[in-house]
Amino acid sequence: MAxxxxxxxxxxxxxxxGTETKYICGCGLSGNQPFCDGTHKIAKDxxxxxxxxxxxxxxRYAMEDTFPAMPLPLE
Numbered sequence: 200m201a202x203x204x205x206x207x208x209x210x211x212x213x214x215x216x217g218t219e220t221k222y223i224c225g226c227g228l229s230g231n232q233p234f235c236d237g238t239h240k241i242a243k244d245x246x247x248x249x250x251x252x253x254x255x256x257x258x259r260y261a262m263e264d265t266f267p268a269m270p271l272p273l274e
Contacts, residue, residue: 205250209242211235228253
């Protein structure tokens with residue numbers, strides 16, 4: 200199911216186990232979930248007051264933060 204998820208983190212979470220460090224995606228854009236693939240770099244200049252979404256070609260779109268006309272899902 201497609202959905203809009205608001206994320207405020209624009210960098211990965213480092214996780215170290217023993218001597219190995221892996222990076223967990225924090226932006227939601229990685230094509231290698233749950234690991235970071237560096238895609239967060241395209242989000243570094245997102246406007247702070249906007250909610251943005253990216254299409255399959257990583258093109259950014261800004262949108263409103265609220266959805267007053269969005270209907271409730273059918274049960």
